[in-house]
Amino acid sequence: ALHHSRAFSKLIVVVAVSSGGIVAYADAKSDHDVESSQVSGKKKLVVLGTGWAGTSFLKNLDASLYDVQVVSPRNYFAFTPLLPSITCGTVEPRSIVEPIRNIVRKKGGVRFWEAECFKIDPVKKKVHCRSNIGTDKDGNGEFTVDYDYLVIALGAKPNTFNTPGVVEHCHFLKEVEDAQKIRRSVMNCFENASLPNLSEEERRKNLHFVIVGGGPTGVEFAAELHDFVIEDLAKLYPTLKDLVRISVIEAGEHILTMFDKRITKFAEEKFQRDGIEVKTNFRVVKVTDKAITMTNNATGEINVPYGMAVWSTGIGTRPVILDFMKQVGQGNRRVLATDEWLRVCNSDGVYALGDCATISQRKVMEDVSEIFRVADVDCSGTLTLKEIKDVLGDICERYPQVELYLKSKQMKNFVDLLRDAEGSLLKESKELDIEEFKKALAHVDSQVKMLPATAQVAAQQGNYLAQCFNKMKICEEHPEGPLRIRGQGRHRFHPFRYKHLGQFAPLGGEQTAAQLPGDWISIGHSTQWLWYSIYASKQVSWRTRLLVIGDWTRRFIFGRDSSCI
Template identity: 40%
Template sequence: MWSRCSARCCQRTSRGQMGAAAEQFNRCGIRAGGELQFRRLLATKTPTRGKWRGRFRLAFYGAAAGGFLVLGTLAAKNRRHRDRISALEKSWPEEVGKKQKLVVLGSGWGAMSLLRQLDPGLYDIHVVSPRNYFLFTPLLPSVTVGTVEARSIAAPIRKLLQRSHGDLAHYYEAEGVLIDADKKVVRCRDTSGVVGDVSSFDLPFDQLVVAVGSRTSTFNTPGVDKHAHFIKEIPDAQNIRTKIMDNIETAYLPGQTEEEQRRLLHTVVVGGGPTGIEFAAELRDFLLEDLSKLYPSIADKLAISVVQSRGHVLNTYDAEIGKYTESEFEKHRSKINVITGARVVEVGEKTLTIFDKSSKTKTPVPYGLCIWSGGNAPQDLVASFAKDLPQQTNRHGLVTDDFLRVKGAANVFALGDCQTNDTSVLTSQAEKLFKEADVNGDGHLSYEEFSVLMDKAQKMYPHVNVFFATAKEALGDSVFASADKNKDNQLDFGEFQQLLKKVDSELTSLPATAAVANQQGEYLGSLLNKSVLTTGIADGSAPFRYRYMGSFAYVGDNKAVLQVPIFGAMKGWWTMLLWRAFYFSSLSSWRTRLLVGYDWSKAYVLGRDTSRL
């Protein structure tokens, strides 16, 4: 039928012109029933423009309805939370004397996670910290070069407390200097620049949570405290940013010798862990994307070196990730020089000394900026408190049990970098792991069975990587042979268990990461919610178990690496997108998310700010 119709009538597909199209259709000599047939065919043919317009309208209305639903749900939840807090605030003066006083020392990941998890009104909460903001530490290396501004990753403690507990929690800008566990009192002191008539006070407690973090360990290396820079707090990052620009501007002065220019423009990063690697990557991006354009005459003299005592950088990650990072650092004209198997033994004003462990030689290296990102050491408060407790024999931090209770001190808990434990992760699962590895069921592990198990364990437990990196330096590849005491080329259960004890000896503490402190805070908050009416731990409470979810590290040039259980190593530019998405979602508020998103966009479009403020 359509073949007998002219093109004009077939092209009239607008529903508003259907009558005119039908009239033209009849003039084509089609029988009387043709108009009805035409109308039916026309009704089934939706115009292309109208089709997409309808779909777009439907999608828009659906998204709007979904957005209003989500916002309404969040608003209602927030309103219920505020109403609950308001009701508690009205009855609080009468109830405060009946509540247990919970004192929290610190304002880091562990402390803030705990306070978010605690139900409002259960405790009389008092927070003590010399830092009146929560710092999103994973993005601190970005602050050193201006990719992210300092205030974008800081959230005021009082605002966070107000959101979770209203006026039911109190904050004091002071530092805990002494803990008396017997008298249940914390001595606090005002360490700010402004001191009033009262500069110290005693704060009694019923429950105490120590979450004061740690300080950077210098390993008693001469000159580190005086000449090196750390990356722990916002003032550290700001000082590094100022130092970088000072060195560059000084090197650019007329008459400056080439030797002095190269010294000033040489940055040495001591430590190949995530913090040191991310700082080196951020600095290399800064040099390539911004400084090389503003200082073209000295751009070729800018240099970065990373000194790592182990065989490769990021040694707690998969070995493949370490090799990939080193290969990325070798790219571009401003490559990063990675020095492995070496350590810095002295830091002078203009020169540091590197000791090569294989050749046993010392080499002086001129530098303009030294970044020290070594291990962790306990804060003075933690060290003095541990000395008063006979059960505290670990010099890395406060030893706790599986419920995060400090051994030797009743009603005292510890979280985060200031906490350590004696639990054995692998040894406690020795029998299960042995059965899984013993594929043929002969009661012994061959070298092949052992290798398969250890490859799997290295993906699941970061400290296994540390053990094998250390063992290979001491034993080469003979880890299996050293465990095979009777030299029968196989391991029985006893030999296997002794090896796992050696592996677990590397786990002197859980990784000093934000993820660990965050999980500990959530666990302890839930535990204290259950135990508010008891004098100890509530019956049926499960012990704390760290869930390793993976580790990110930015390696520069818009690329990142990711170590995750089961899947192992991931790397590349798309991993960087995951890195940014994860950190963006983990920020403490929408204010910080908006600020960080703006900073990233500003740095990408306009470049980083090189002003020396």
């Protein structure tokens, strides 16, 4: 039982047989240090977090090559895309979680500490952790773990934009516990509204569900809730069904802005038909226990009474990452930056991936001469259409964010791009002045955004980094890797390249919208079945796959469970 910090405060020698041989864990240096003197001389690899990035890394890592330790306050992996389904009982919480010890069991030798990392010390190469279950003899449950390599996959926290009252009165939808709380809260609102001696106004207030944020999570929750009310609760609370109101408040002009315009339009029209109120151009400025205060240029401030509010307006940086950023000279940034190899700048052996980090935006313009050189294009005079296509192909390969930008703007070719860059067009001769071309690139540079904070990016990064770690030794023995794009020397590994596989937006009523690679848009009932198949296939284990499919079947046959436990 090594999970308890008291266990390693004494002299212990544990011998574990791993796939890579025998690993001995010996005497801790001080009462609070977790240290291992490996007879094998393996390097110490510490992984922080067991979310999408951390789990994907661990699943793909050859753990026999390192002395691996994992630190996370939750001892399971959660399939977050199904969290909205938990809020209304479509899927049960235990169906979407897999114990991390199950996932790493076959790897042998991987040690897991259920604890929270509260400080990273890049100078001493230590992480400071606090157990969230047990306490040591000083009563604080703190210990440190040394590393040679550190993989930071801590995810993000909900972003409240410091809006007063949000933390106290709103629900978030980030963790499994959040989804469970929302499920109880929805049922409490219905039970409260059914109590005797309430005025209609009070009943309406209890049954007003407000979702702040019209992104994919907020929209999916609104759709789930609407289905729950229509398909299940209307039968159980027939006198209340007409008093229910669901509102989505969005600061921008539309909901689902990260999707193609056709999907946004379909979603807004569907919500209107379903009676889900979408309030765009409204910014929430305050939340109290009774009302949400929002403002808009036309109406000014208005107070809206509510029964339950869910805050879903994006993500912010965790305090431990902010503290680490200060130590590595990134104190003026909002998100921890890495290079394209996922290495944190100014710190030795530290990697960061998933929602807690971003790949530092290298400007296309900084690379343009090098790209011309690689594409064998003369940098003076004019470019032919073929040369433009070659260069654009190369840019898209190097800068996935440029490709995403072109797709999001539905620009299939460079002519569109040039048109977007303030009317610069290809000349009739199909040749383009090099300066015009650079102008268009500068325009793209100013528009492209970072990689999205999604499970897809996190999982691909985890897989990529694991492959790098698996090859690290071979690469050290054979240092000649692919040519550097810039500067001197050679890199050991290819940089990380994100491959966008498309995204879904479930809209309720067994209808889903999908934006798939190649700008393929699909909306409707058939896409819902595509969603079912993909989400079932993406489950982390056969156990969760069967549980999730079982839950969907149960819901089809018996409806959702409305008990308030």
